[in-house]
Amino acid sequence: MTLPTYTVAIQNAWIVTDVEETAKKWSDAMNIGPFYIAEYTPAAFDTIEYRGKPGKLHMRTAIGYAGDVQIELVEPVGIYPCAYFDTIEAGSAGFHHLCYWTCLLYTSPSPRDRQKS
Numbered sequence: 001m002t003l004p005t006y007t008v009a010i011q012n013a014w015i016v017t018d019v020e021e022t023a024k025k026w027s028d029a030m031n032i033g034p035f036y037i038a039e040y041t042p043a044a045f046d047t048i049e050y051r052g053k054p055g056k057l058h059m060r061t062a063i064g065y066a067g068d069v070q071i072e073l074v075e076p077v078g079i080y081p082c083a084y085f086d087t088i089e090a091g092s093a094g095f096h097h098l099c100y101w102t103c104l105l106y107t108s109p110s111p112r113d114r115q116k117s
Contacts, residue, residue, distance in 0.1 A: 007100075008100070008101075009069065009098040009099065009100055010068070010069065010070060010099055010100065010101050011069065011070040011071075011072055011097075011098065011099035012069060012070075012071055012072070012095070012097075012098060012099075013071075013072040013073075013074060013095075013096045013097045013098075013099070014071070014072070014073050014074070014093065014094065014095055014096060015074050015075075015076065015084050015087075015088040015092070015093055015094055015095075015096050016073050016074065016075050016093045017075065017091065017092070017093050018075060019037060019060045019061065019062045019073050019074070019075040020037060020062070022062070022073050022075075022093075023035035023037065023062040023064065023073055026064070026071070026073075027064070030066065032064050032065070032066045032071055033064035033065070034064060035062040035063065035064035035071075035073070036062065036063050036064070037060065037061070037062045038060070038061050038063075039059070039060045039061075039077075040057065040058065040059050040060075040061070041058055042056055042057065042058050045057055050081055050082055050083070051081070055080075055081065055082060056078075056080045056082070057082060058076070058077040058078055059074055059075060059076050059077060059084075060074075060075040060077060061073065061074050061075070070099075074096065076090075079091075084096065
């Protein structure tokens with residue numbers, strides 16, 4: 001396994017309409033996986049904030065690997081305002097995000113946190 005760097009994406013995330021069906025197709029067609037499936041209900045989260053207001057999140061995920069790259073398949077459960085539907089129309093499937101490794105942690109408050117004080 002190659003150690004993560006700042007220039008290599010370590011995760012590709014996709015919004016899907018059926019996490020189990022998509023995981024099986026990707027595994028069969030591209031030999032990716034195995035995939036590990038989990039469901040996160042709203043009760044799994046202490047607090048959800050979306051665009052500065054209380055939010056909701058309910059999703060099913062499948063996590064697998066294509067070589068050293070993690071593949072995350074996300075099936076939002078229900079239709080509600082959230083970051084997933086900012087980029088992918090509800091009921092559709094498509095690419096959502098990349099993840100890169102970083103060790104830069106900032107100790108100063110974020111601009112949003114500074115505005116609250």
